[in-house]
Amino acid sequence: MAALTHLFSVFTYIIPFLFVLTLVVFFHELGHFLVGRWCGVKVDAFSLGFGPELLHYVDRKGTRWRLAALPLGGYVKFHGDANGASMTDENAVAVMPESEKAVTFFGQPVWKRAAIVLAGPVANFILAIVLFTGLLYVNGRDVLSPQVGKVRPASAAAEAGFQPDDLIVSIDGRPIRSFEDMQRVVQTTAGPLTFVVRRPGGDVTLNATPRREVLKTRFGDTTVGILGVEAANTKTSWHKETYGVVDSVQMGTAETWFIVTTTGNYLRGVVMGRESADQISGPIRIAEVSGEMAKLGFGALLNLAAILSVSIGLLNLVPIPLLDGGHLLFYVYEAVRGRALGDRTQQFGFRIGLTFVACLTIFAAYNDISRLVRQVVH
Numbered sequence: 001m002a003a004l005t006h007l008f009s010v011f012t013y014i015i016p017f018l019f020v021l022t023l024v025v026f027f028h029e030l031g032h033f034l035v036g037r038w039c040g041v042k043v044d045a046f047s048l049g050f051g052p053e054l055l056h057y058v059d060r061k062g063t064r065w066r067l068a069a070l071p072l073g074g075y076v077k078f079h080g081d082a083n084g085a086s087m088t089d090e091n092a093v094a095v096m097p098e099s100e101k102a103v104t105f106f107g108q109p110v111w112k113r114a115a116i117v118l119a120g121p122v123a124n125f126i127l128a129i130v131l132f133t134g135l136l137y138v139n140g141r142d143v144l145s146p147q148v149g150k151v152r153p154a155s156a157a158a159e160a161g162f163q164p165d166d167l168i169v170s171i172d173g174r175p176i177r178s179f180e181d182m183q184r185v186v187q188t189t190a191g192p193l194t195f196v197v198r199r200p201g202g203d204v205t206l207n208a209t210p211r212r213e214v215l216k217t218r219f220g221d222t223t224v225g226i227l228g229v230e231a232a233n234t235k236t237s238w239h240k241e242t243y244g245v246v247d248s249v250q251m252g253t254a255e256t257w258f259i260v261t262t263t264g265n266y267l268r269g270v271v272m273g274r275e276s277a278d279q280i281s282g283p284i285r286i287a288e289v290s291g292e293m294a295k296l297g298f299g300a301l302l303n304l305a306a307i308l309s310v311s312i313g314l315l316n317l318v319p320i321p322l323l324d325g326g327h328l329l330f331y332v333y334e335a336v337r338g339r340a341l342g343d344r345t346q347q348f349g350f351r352i353g354l355t356f357v358a359c360l361t362i363f364a365a366y367n368d369i370s371r372l373v374r375q376v377v378h
Contacts, residue, residue: 013291017283018071020290020305022048024124024312025074031123032076032116037061039112042079042103049074072283078116080104114331117324124313125256131306133245133252135299140242144179147232148197155228160208162229166197179231186210187224188262190269223279259310282364285371321346322353 026048033046042062049068057065080096081104101107105116146168151157168176171185172194186193192209210225231237243251266279286308293300316324326349334340341349 013287016290016294017287024309027123027127028120029074029076031119035119036116045077078105080106110334117327121313121316124309128256128306128309129252132255133248137248145237146176146179146182148229149232150230152228156208157228160206169196186227320353321349
């Protein structure tokens with residue numbers, strides 16, 4: 001019985017993880033696929049996963065749709081490619097007739113190749129917007145008023161002059177509609193903030209610098225900005241908001257952009273040494289969070305998929321060879337100089353990119369395992 005319970009516990013994490021990852025990867029590769037076909041490129045294979053093939057289907061245009069044994073990614077292989085990373089099979093292309101070269105990825109003008117590569121990350125952003133929009137339209141959201149209930153002694157809020165019953169109106173000129181809005185700005189901003197709060201005698205401007213602290217959550221420890229206020233959590237503090245299609249699209253787009261900017265600011269902080277890199281996570285962490293989200297409901301799991309989709313889109317835009325951003329960097333050079341980088345230079349770049357991705361994967365796995373060990377110890 002204990003073994004069955006353990007097996008069930010494992011599957012409660014594995015199945016949600018595979019669902020989220022497969023959804024995000026499928027739409028990323030679908031972006032490459034659709035724009036590739038639109039540009040007239042023949043697609044030899046569309047694979048979900050790597051390694052030995054489990055299932056396949058060949059469509060009327062000759063594309064082999066594969067489901068592979070290792071479900072940790074995927075690829076689209078265009079005609080003339082040596083592999084799923086869009087590296088050209090030079091020997092095969094060299095003996096092709098011109099009519100066949102015309103339907104290869106290599107044979108397209110640089111703007112088409114750039115469009116095909118860019119389509120993957122763009123598809124991830126579109127997926128995130130669609131998921132956020134659908135969740136907001138169907139479920140709406142429960143909103144907690146941005147009213148201060150308590151001020152923690154000796155906190156940044158106390159030093160700035162916050163008082164119980166203050167209603168936070170705006171932060172740095174940005175309107176605040178909920179306590180969650182306030183938390184998001186405070187937790188993700190490193191530096192001073194200007195608050196406008198409403199009191200019985202009128203609006204007051206307060207300046208505060210949130211302190212970076214380690215916040216313990218159900219998903220582990222994370223470093224965030226802390227102001228030091230608690231919400232006025234009463235029955236009248238909560239209300240339900242519902243949204244039409246237009247508002248849902250606008251808010252879904254804004255949510256996607258918020259994740260883009262927050263992630264970008266964090267990565268910039270890591271590079272500049274202002275942020276710790278211990279929040280960089282890999283598949284182990286994603287599986288852990290997927291399982292926890294699945295316990296909260298299907299909507300929470302879709303919300304995680306949207307967040308992960310944005311992250312995958314951003315990661316692929318990093319200008320490192322092997323990633324989509326690296327390909328785009330090569331194409332920018334080609335467009336400016338009127339000729340492509342030499343094959344030897346590109347091969348060297350791909351080796352650097354492979355090394356970077358491998359090191360990042362190992363580092364993320366180290367963070368994930370270290371976090372699990374700390375959870376077991378404590």
